[in-house]
Amino acid sequence: MRITTPLTDEVIEKLRAGDKVTITGTIYVGRDAAHKRFMEALDKGEPLPFDPKGQIIYYMGPSPAKPGKPIGSAGPTTAYRMDPYTPRMLEQGLKGMIGKGNRGPEVREALKKHKAVYFAAIGGAAALIANSIKKAEVIAYEELGAEALRRLEVEDFPVIVVNDIYGGDAYEEGKAKYRMTNDQ
Amino acid sequence: MREISCQEITDTVARLCIEANYYLGEDVLEALRQARESEVSPVGREVLDQILKNADIASREKMPLCQDTGVTVVFLELGQDVHIAGGDLYEAINEGVRKGYQEGYLRKSVVDRPFSARVNTKDNTPAVIHTDIVPGDKLKITVCPKGAGSENMSYLKMLSPAAGRQGVIDFVVDCVDRSGANPCPPVIVGVGIGGTIDQTTLIAKKALLRPVGQPHPDPEVAELEREILERVNKLGIGPQGFGGRVTALAVHVETFPCHIASLPVAVNLQCHSARHKEAIL
Numbered sequence: 001m002r003i004t005t006p007l008t009d010e011v012i013e014k015l016r017a018g019d020k021v022t023i024t025g026t027i028y029v030g031r032d033a034a035h036k037r038f039m040e041a042l043d044k045g046e047p048l049p050f051d052p053k054g055q056i057i058y059y060m061g062p063s064p065a066k067p068g069k070p071i072g073s074a075g076p077t078t079a080y081r082m083d084p085y086t087p088r089m090l091e092q093g094l095k096g097m098i099g100k101g102n103r104g105p106e107v108r109e110a111l112k113k114h115k116a117v118y119f120a121a122i123g124g125a126a127a128l129i130a131n132s133i134k135k136a137e138v139i140a141y142e143e144l145g146a147e148a149l150r151r152l153e154v155e156d157f158p159v160i161v162v163n164d165i166y167g168g169d170a171y172e173e174g175k176a177k178y179r180m181t182n183d184q
Numbered sequence: 185m186r187e188i189s190c191q192e193i194t195d196t197v198a199r200l201c202i203e204a205n206y207y208l209g210e211d212v213l214e215a216l217r218q219a220r221e222s223e224v225s226p227v228g229r230e231v232l233d234q235i236l237k238n239a240d241i242a243s244r245e246k247m248p249l250c251q252d253t254g255v256t257v258v259f260l261e262l263g264q265d266v267h268i269a270g271g272d273l274y275e276a277i278n279e280g281v282r283k284g285y286q287e288g289y290l291r292k293s294v295v296d297r298p299f300s301a302r303v304n305t306k307d308n309t310p311a312v313i314h315t316d317i318v319p320g321d322k323l324k325i326t327v328c329p330k331g332a333g334s335e336n337m338s339y340l341k342m343l344s345p346a347a348g349r350q351g352v353i354d355f356v357v358d359c360v361d362r363s364g365a366n367p368c369p370p371v372i373v374g375v376g377i378g379g380t381i382d383q384t385t386l387i388a389k390k391a392l393l394r395p396v397g398q399p400h401p402d403p404e405v406a407e408l409e410r411e412i413l414e415r416v417n418k419l420g421i422g423p424q425g426f427g428g429r430v431t432a433l434a435v436h437v438e439t440f441p442c443h444i445a446s447l448p449v450a451v452n453l454q455c456h457s458a459r460h461k462e463a464i465l
């Protein structure tokens with residue numbers, strides 16, 4: 001299934017844990033340090049440096065781009081570290097996140113409540129993923145280097161739905177299918 | 185007495201930083217190919233296909249296998265008969281990291297003041313350097329970029345000696361289980377048993393340098409490795425945690441004598457982007 005940004009509720013309602021989709025359009029990139037700054041802005045009642053309504057954040061810090069390339073290697077970072085910030089971002093209208101690794105129960109509940117989806121990209125397939133990124137620019141927090149806030153234009157970026165709005169979890173479902181007891 | 189210059193050390197470290205980040209070792213590639221053949225989960229096989237495709241792209245395009253080009257861990261085997269000339273050995277290594285991470289378009293992922301401001305050092309230094317003094321007149325340098333996804337899934341437990349062999353196995357398997365998809369499976373499980381905690385964790389990391397799947401030369405340790413691997417691959421986590429039977433490519437155990445009252449066990453997980461390159465000067 002090919003989905004485009006911004007994400008609508010209509011599309012989100014169709015997505016189920018384990019679905020393989022591709023994403024085309026604008027996505028935002030931020031991770032630990034940028035999210036800390038987002039919270040500080042929200043605490044002060046200041047606007048965020050981007051409008052998160054309907055958008056997707058990709059948890060990623062790229063390696064430097066070689067001349068002539070839009071971005072370096074660009075695979076996902078581990079998402080649980082952004083858990084403390086996520087419910088508030090969802091309250092602001094964020095509709096999707098791309099990372100890797102499982103989210104905690106609070107985030108999974110917030111996804112159901114705010115109708116948002118968590119996707120995984122393949123960790124370590126960073127050179128392959130870079131091929132889906134056509135344009136990249138830093139839009140805030142430039143001094144954070146690899147952790148700056150970026151806007152990307154992506155085309156057919158392959159991801160897997162980990163958590164849908166119905167409580168599905170691709171990691172738990174996958175593990176249950178292949179787990180064996182010691183005497184099996 | 186043989187002289188090795190700091191300049192040669194710097195240039196070698198710079199080259200190894202780049203090579204380790206661009207080119208996956210043949211032993212790792214072979215282990216991934218075998219995993220692809222034996223994995224029963226369709227999504228698991230697809231993930232392994234993507235990982236192998238990624239290694240091919242990285243090698244051809246000369247770009248990092250993973251954007252997390254890691255903290256630079258450097259192992260030195262310094263011959264007793266070597267004289268390091270023209271500077272400070274550890275400075276020369278850090279200069280090599282600085283050079284390699286700049287010229288190789290590698291990510292600078294190291295911050296100072298970890299507990300407060302977390303200011304990026306901008307050149308990926310300082311490297312984490314471990315030195316063994318050995319007989320001879322050579323200097324062997326092994327550069328291992330270690331990313332945080334796997335490194336954050338590190339564990340240490342001071343078991344009671346009563347826990348025994350079964351306690352060790354249960355602990356290691358539980359560590360891999362708890363880590364789930366986070367360390368980017370399929371992983372290589374580095375295990376250290378014995379020593380004092382500094383030694384336990386060091387040998388767990390050194391265990392990751394072994395060619396993938398090469399058993400420990402001691403048959404009793406090799407049997408332990410085999411048993412842990414079998415249990416780990418029954419967890420069902422699979423490639424990237426989407427479910428499957430290849431959760432680990434290998435388990436490498438290193439041991440060291442320990443105190444009569446202790447049974448320390450350390451687990452250092454290595455992701456599928458198992459990167460290390462060596463040179464002998």
